[in-house]
Amino acid sequence: MGLINTITEWNTARQEKYHSKMKEKGLCPQCKGRGFHAYAGHEYAFYSSTLNCPGCEGSGTYADWNNLQ
Ligand SMILES: [Zn+2]
Numbered sequence: 081m082g083l084i085n086t087i088t089e090w091n092t093a094r095q096e097k098y099h100s101k102m103k104e105k106g107l108c109p110q111c112k113g114r115g116f117h118a119y120a121g122h123e124y125a126f127y128s129s130t131l132n133c134p135g136c137e138g139s140g141t142y143a144d145w146n147n148l149q
Contacts, residue, residue: 102142103146106141107141108133108139108144109135109142109145110135110136111133114133115132115133115140136148
């Protein structure tokens with residue numbers, strides 16, 4: 081169990097680092113500021129409004145992402 085805890089802690093630290101980096105840039109951590117989620121190999125997905133980022137509702141800003149948490 082020690083190993084699992086270590087991995088979990090490492091992941092948490094990594095996520096926190098990522099979040100503070102995104103906060104600095106003012107970008108939504110979920111979509112990296114793009115406002116939508118794109119999947120490799122599905123280019124048509126770019127034109128679908130259903131893929132708007134649920135974290136920031138498509139704005140791509142950290143402020144909106146933070147407000148919606
Ligand atoms: Zn987003």
